[in-house]
Amino acid sequence: MVREDSSTQGRGKKDSLNGLVHRRQFIKRSTAAAVGAIVSLRGFSLRAASEKEEPAAGPRQLRKRRLGKTGLMVSELAFGGAPLFEEVPTPVPEKTIAKMLDEAMELGLNFIDVSYIYGRGYIEKAFGQAIKGKRDKLILFSRCPLGRGNSAREMLEESLQRLGTDHIDVYGMHGTWMSEDTADRLIQQLLPDLEKAKEAGKIRHIAATGHQAPTAMVRMLNTGKIEVVEVPVNPIWREFLEVVVPAAKKMDVGVVGMKTLWRGRLLSSTPELDGPLGRSREERLENCIGFGLYQDVSCLSVGFLEESHIASGIGAAVRFKGFSEEREKALRPKAHESVKENCVLCNRCLPCPAKIEIPRILRLELYARHYGLADWAKSEYSRARIKAEQCTKCGQCTERCPYGVPAQELVLQAQRLGGGEG
Numbered sequence: 001m002v003r004e005d006s007s008t009q010g011r012g013k014k015d016s017l018n019g020l021v022h023r024r025q026f027i028k029r030s031t032a033a034a035v036g037a038i039v040s041l042r043g044f045s046l047r048a049a050s051e052k053e054e055p056a057a058g059p060r061q062l063r064k065r066r067l068g069k070t071g072l073m074v075s076e077l078a079f080g081g082a083p084l085f086e087e088v089p090t091p092v093p094e095k096t097i098a099k100m101l102d103e104a105m106e107l108g109l110n111f112i113d114v115s116y117i118y119g120r121g122y123i124e125k126a127f128g129q130a131i132k133g134k135r136d137k138l139i140l141f142s143r144c145p146l147g148r149g150n151s152a153r154e155m156l157e158e159s160l161q162r163l164g165t166d167h168i169d170v171y172g173m174h175g176t177w178m179s180e181d182t183a184d185r186l187i188q189q190l191l192p193d194l195e196k197a198k199e200a201g202k203i204r205h206i207a208a209t210g211h212q213a214p215t216a217m218v219r220m221l222n223t224g225k226i227e228v229v230e231v232p233v234n235p236i237w238r239e240f241l242e243v244v245v246p247a248a249k250k251m252d253v254g255v256v257g258m259k260t261l262w263r264g265r266l267l268s269s270t271p272e273l274d275g276p277l278g279r280s281r282e283e284r285l286e287n288c289i290g291f292g293l294y295q296d297v298s299c300l301s302v303g304f305l306e307e308s309h310i311a312s313g314i315g316a317a318v319r320f321k322g323f324s325e326e327r328e329k330a331l332r333p334k335a336h337e338s339v340k341e342n343c344v345l346c347n348r349c350l351p352c353p354a355k356i357e358i359p360r361i362l363r364l365e366l367y368a369r370h371y372g373l374a375d376w377a378k379s380e381y382s383r384a385r386i387k388a389e390q391c392t393k394c395g396q397c398t399e400r401c402p403y404g405v406p407a408q409e410l411v412l413q414a415q416r417l418g419g420g421e422g
């Protein structure tokens with residue numbers, strides 16, 4: 001059976017951040033909390049928190065950490081399902097997934113992270129086959145999205161059927177590019193069904209996942225119903241580490257990190273990241289996994305695309321014995337500490353009449369200007385479907401922004417990323 005730390009069940013503090021506040025206040029508070037956690041350790045440490053930990057069963061095996069108030073003890077790496085469909089020319093076959101899972105389990109992995117939407121159900125089905133006969137040794141995490149025309153209850157039933165189980169340990173709301181408005185809709189439309197499913201024993205714990213607006217995730221946390229969040233944890237996406245992780249920890253909510261390797265992008269050499277993360281793929285893997293495990297998280301969800309990735313990914317986690325504060329800081333690209341135009345990625349400036357993804361463009365513009373990541377931002381910018389060059393200067397985004405961000409001005413500056421004047 002999967003072990004739970006029963007002594008902690010239901011002991012989560014009913015704490016909240018009293019609703020949304022301006023980002024600068026937010027950063028002030030969250031940074032203070034984060035700084036507190038780091039300072040208390042003074043120097044070399046396995047990570048910046050006092051998460052309960054279970055030692056590895058062997059020298060090549062993963063350690064386990066407590067998943068917040070759920071009390072579940074999860075391996076430090078979870079098997080993330082999305083890339084098995086989304087990052088390959090053809091979906092990884094079910095049999096290969098089953099073999100990879102077996103190998104990962106031998107190395108101590110006990111946590112699977114999938115979603116109703118991955119591969120239009122293929123991924124849940126493939127893992128359903130892979131876990132046959134070993135369900136009781138695994139912790140399953142899945143979630144359902146908005147806008148599929150069916151209720152959370154119906155989606156959960158499908159997930160249960162595909163996974164071939166009568167309960168899912170952690171099931172949540174799949175926020176993805178979640179704005180604050182989306183968070184409200186998730187809370188209104190999905191959460192009531194999930195609470196009923198929890199009462200009925202079909203799910204054990206409720207989660208929320210998202211990688212757009214940190215403030216939207218805090219809105220979800222403030223319902224007091226969320227027991228696990230999954231958010232980006234890597235050296236580049238700092239917003240979630242600064243805002244969501246400290247808020248979650250205050251409530252004893254388990255944190256699963258995602259985008260640790262950013263779908264492999266952080267493993268490719270780029271001039272600005274070679275310094276902090278290393279030149280070789282191996283160094284980068286070691287540093288990204290180490291950076292993630294150093295943070296105040298329970299686990300990192302990592303996508304393994306082929307069998308060799310299991311040994312290398314898990315090996316990097318097993319080898320991680322701790323960072324000095326200096327080393328962790330060195331892995332973060334140098335940011336300008338007094339950035340004034342802090343876009344919190346709340347999406348409230350949308351829709352843009354020119355269909356520009358304003359928050360995404362502003363993020364890249366910020367990274368290029370203040371984080372010394374110009375080449376990297378340019379390469380990311382080249383993937384944007386609608387570019388800043390399409391801006392008609394209507395001014396609506398600046399007017400709509402409740403945080404005083406000069407959005408139009410910054411969108412125009414971002415034209416430099418495409419080689420324009422900016």
Ligand code: SF4
Nearest residue numbers: 352391392394395397
């Ligand atoms: S100013 Fe440009 S980016 Fe802003 S809403 Fe108008 S067209 Fe979109």
Ligand code: SF4
Nearest residue numbers: 343344346347349401
């Ligand atoms: S520019 Fe303003 S409204 Fe738009 S995402 Fe950023 S903070 Fe939100």
